[in-house]
Amino acid sequence: QVQLVESGGGLVQAGGSLRLSCVISGSIFSIVFMDWYRQAPGKQRELVASISRYGTTNYSDSVKGRFTISRDNAKNTVYLQMNSLKSEDTAVYYCNVRPNTIAWGQGIQVTVSL
Numbered sequence: 818q819v820q821l822v823e824s825g826g827g828l829v830q831a832g833g834s835l836r837l838s839c840v841i842s843g844s845i846f847s848i849v850f851m852d853w854y855r856q857a858p859g860k861q862r863e864l865v866a867s868i869s870r871y872g873t874t875n876y877s878d879s880v881k882g883r884f885t886i887s888r889d890n891a892k893n894t895v896y897l898q899m900n901s902l903k904s905e906d907t908a909v910y911y912c913n914v915r916p917n918t919i920a921w922g923q924g925i926q927v928t929v930s931l
Contacts, residue, residue: 839912
């Protein structure tokens, strides 16, 4: 069983930056991908960034070039550095893992003001 604890987020002006953190514990050996998702009001949850156990990263087109996913293996933590934030980045952000995705938590609110 994997447990995830998300932190970071908040309110920021457009053009600003935020960093989200996700501490992972439990059956870490089972994880192949560590992912960040987001869900904006009235929209479906979408995958915005992922990092594999080998360090390969992938991003959605909407965040490519602005967001960076990284991990600190010593701290069992995955980060999402978000730069040049736009109002359309406003959403609740979630971390999760694959292949054994766990139940969704409350996530972290990120609000980008104009």
